[in-house]
Amino acid sequence: MVPWLYLAPALVVLGGLLVYPIYQLGLISFFAYTQAQVSGGEPTTFQGFGNYSELFSDSQFWQVLLATVVFAAACVVSTLAVGCALAVLLTRVRAVPRLALMLAALGAWATPAITGSTVWLLLFDPDFGPVNRILGLGDHSWTYGRFSAFFLVLLEVVWCSFPFVMVTVYAGIRSVPAEVLEAAALDGASQWRIWRSVLAPMLRPILVVVTIQSVIWDFKVFTQIYVMTNGGGIAGQNLVLNVYAYQKAFASSQYSLGSAIGIVMLLILLAVTLVYLRLLRKQGEEL
DSSP, rough: OHHHHHHHHHHHHHHIIIHHHHHHHHHTTTTTTTTHTTSSSSSEOOOOOOOHHHHHHHHHHHHHHHHHHHHHHHHOOOOHHHHHHHHHHHHHHHHHHHHHHHHHHHHHHSHHHHHHHHHHHTTOOTOOHHHHHHHHHOOOOTTTTTHHHHHHHHHHHHHHHHHHHHHHHHHHHHHSHHHHHHHHTTTOOOHHHHHIIHHHHHHHHHHHHEEEEEHHHHHHHOOOHHHHHHTTTTHHHHHHHHHHHHIIISSOHHHHHHHHHHHHHHHHHHHHHHHOOOOHHHHTTOO
């Protein structure tokens, strides 16, 4: 009973900041709630699962969901690869280069998403951007094609996300006894083998945390897509679920459909997290 008393203040704050908004989101998703209801012109009517039926019967929703899953997976894998590689690099360089890399990474991490997105757009601008000049691509537009636009957004997402992975994994590597790494090196293990057979298993709880965090962040990307593709790209070719929900709720004033998309996203993220944790517990990992 005593531990719950200590946790009570935090639980009250979390209830106000998380539980109540989620409750309201779910409640709106079961009603007909458009601009007519907001303005008081029409009464709010209970729809049951009607909004979800309409959503699931929309082929665009499934296309956007598939694009979101693939894009988020690519972002997570790329972020983890870059972050872990740089974390290992930090353990191999001297103090001054390590400090410079840490400061540069933290600068990218601290940059607001809208600012970073604007800077990346300028770098890849077809008329004035230095990237096209260096690569000799002329006036190539990176945001015109669907895949090139997603790739450009992926670069920006990885750029602003890898510092969290890098710093967290670097702290974990530093906690590994030096004798273990020295023994592996004396046995002739390569750097890749040391990472795969020694560091990765020992850092698994940390890798679980950064993976789940990355999945949550990258699955609900909004600002980068909205800014860099001008609201979802040409004819909505670069829509992800968060931007799709925004368009339904605010551009089309279909607040109930936007809420339904939000609930679907929440359930997907909960399912992914629970399945991942369940698999780890079956392997005997303590988190």
